[in-house]
Amino acid sequence: MITEAKCKKIIDLAIAHAGDRVTDMQVTVFEQEQATSRFANNEMTQHVDTCVTTVTITVNARGRTAFFATDSTSTKAIKRAVDKAIETAGVLPHDATTLRVLKPSNLTEDATPKFSRFDPRIAALGPEDRLKRVKSIVEVARRGRFSAAGIFATYLNSYAIGNSAGLFRFDQQTNVECSITMLSASSSGWQKGYGCNLDAVDPVALAEGAASRARKSRNPVYVRPGDYTVILEPSAVLDLICFLYDDFTGTEHWYETSSFCKKIGKNVLGKNITITDDANHELQTGFLFDDEGMNRKTVTIVEDGKLKTPVKSRRSVKYLGGSPTGHGAAPSSAEGEFPMNIVVAGGDSSLEEMIASTQRGILLTRVWYVRDVDPNTKLLTGMTRDGTFLIENGKVTRGIKNLRFNQSVIDMLKNVVEIGQPVLAAGEETFPAVVPPMKIENFRFSSRTKA
């Protein structure tokens, strides 16, 4: 694992080599060690152990910005990267709006985590440890006469930012991920866990959850497409609401391409919806500084359905006003920002209560291949997958065959009638976030499929 001292040395070398040839310069070092044990058909299919270090040089040469990235940390490679970035910048047109890099004196808050996102137990896991966990998943599958497929993976991430104004930030974190699909001849069930701490992911509990869904959805039946009351498990909520993230950025408001453009202060979602971006939330993952080195602030984006503010970078505040929120991209001429730590406020309903209060509806474990078909109304299409159930008279009665939906996520968040407790949910369309299960009225399914 790369050390803070090594990152500092690389950054200092690059900045010294550039000297007065640049107006400003930022260097980032990102290293990821990744180990993935992949299984299918109750056997191991891949077992990989990789490490990639990426050094990215960003130079501002008199209002001309260029990047150079290399995966070599040798002195020769770093110097070459700096030279090449300066050479490229030299032929670019001047951009009068180019920002200077962040000065250390601009950092007014301590970004020291209130809790560690580095678990040495994750860092110490080897192939035998991963095998043990995969075997425990396969044992659950065999007991239930299922076929299991999935991954158990670990990540060690190191991230450093330094710039020519003297700023230096460094952090390391671990992640663990476990995704499991259980298959029977006629059905499937899925569960996925993610976290910074080894205890955050219990492979056997996930396996049993996936097996339970596969068991209950055996011999699924067709239901007619149409408008239904749906209950979305947190992963399904996540993979739909993530299509609003771009609309929550200052740059999209500045460019007037956000679906919520000119609606700050107005009701845009249901009154029971509050969305924040909170890197310090105890369930969240990720680094506490943005790609300019600024501390990530907690931002209330939507409060009781009303749009409060997008997240903003140092650049977008020049056009929108207000203060940067610590969600910025690396300094360059026109890059934006992104909410990386979404937290959707929970309610007081349990999943069981939501089911019990539903006369007729559909319970979704997972959505799949979701795509934006109309960004203005945020109309999305996608499929259900791996555990779709019919609810009748307050009970889950049977599995149903998968359905395609065409549903505006904005409308969806206006039709939420019950909300559960938020968890760190992991899906497939975006990075994990803290979201609750939801019960939603009038969710539109447009067609069905054979599987």
Add this chain to the structure above:
Amino acid sequence: MNKELALYALDVARSLGASYADARLIKTVSETVETRDLYVVYAADNESIGLGIRVLVRGGWGFATARHLTKLGVVAAVTKAVEAAKASSRLLNGRVKLAKEAAHQEIWQSPFSIDPFKISTNDKVSLLLECEKLMRKTRGVKQTSGILTFTREKKLFVSTDGSDITQTFLTSGCGIDAQAGVDEHFVRSWPNSFGGQYESAGWEMVQRWDLLGNAQRVAEESVMVSKARQCPEMVTDVILGASQLALQIHESTGHPTELDRVFGEEENYAGASFLTPDNLGKLKYGSKIVNLTANATVPNALGTFAYDDDGVPGQRVELVKNGLFVGYLTSRETAHELGLDRSGGMMRATGPGFTPLVRMTNVSLEPGDAGSLQDLIADTKRGILLDTNYSWSIDDRRHNFQFGTEIGWLIKNGKIVEPVRNPSYWGITTNFWNSCDAICGPSEHVYWGIPTCAKGQPCQAIGTGHGAAPARFKNTKVGVAKPAEDKPKGGAHSKPHSGHHHAKVARHNRHCAGGSK
């Protein structure tokens, strides 16, 4: 390229008990220039070099990358790979076996005419800015952007079977787009959406696609579609433009014919396939005029190579012949499992940091006899021409799909009569391909490149090619993705690739670490 280091990796693997090992030493350089609204928003170079080692020990796979390109670094990586393989071997239904393949020795270079790395960055930026200036002359255009991207990858593959193959790939991509609309935004792109067209070629492909010569038309069409009415909901004959058809082939033919997917190895993420082996040689996948092939030997197509990452030569394999499902995309492992004598040579990894998977090469619809696109339109009494992908989605068995395009053109009595906005179409794969009643001829056939096909865990993005000429599909459901009736008039396409794209993807990956897709 330090071949000795790669060969040393094989020696170490043998000494640690590997029955098979291969090493891929890959050096990549790339350049991307992206402009938006007359600013250079991204000018970046990238270079990388890495060594990936794959071993088979006691019938189980292990894979690792060398952290340092030294002998010590190689020993550490091979040791990790062998430990992983030994762990894998303790959870197997049967030992992995590979279809036989001869040892190959070859040096190969993908063909190109003009080296894009010898074109100055200034010239590249100037071209994009000129296109933007031209597009912005059209009244009603609100935003414009352009992108050029070039990659040179030199890959050495050596294996304990005795193969020693060096391939150099040159890839180029180019694209422009314009957005129009007042409160809504509608995009038109050229030559394709989401970053444009990608080919295994040099600067000559940028010249051939003539960005500057198409800029004004693209701008005018963006304004035209912003003023067009919503695509009506109807069942009609659909003509898919070649680039949209390329993505249709990718999703509904390419992915379901991947044999590792068929065998369940992608169940947890990318899904499985309805094309199970009991359908091979029996299923009427499409109409009799439908012939689909996977051909890795097409000059200048994005999915072209001389050898795959199993050390198997690129080949032409029939997938659907006269409408009948007849073949799969295979690797040495999956070919053996199916009982085939030899792999079709479709095993590829995204660089040295990933283990190879069964991937598409150039999965293509063979040209038909319907002449030109104009001939096909003239032959269509009532229908719609759908052009340039915007939205795509298909279920995890590859049955139920829905696509949206940037523009639709209504056809009546053999003539285009009106553009429509936000068009979409829906279908079930086999029903759709069986409704194909006309395919344009070779003059309309283009190999489109899709640079970011995602598959695997950890997720790998790789380039694939798809040859297609416009084709007609009878009685297809259109206009399924219309906006809700109580909403303002539906728009589409406010955010194609933006200047922020690279930064956001990079941050996304860094932040979520294991986040896939």
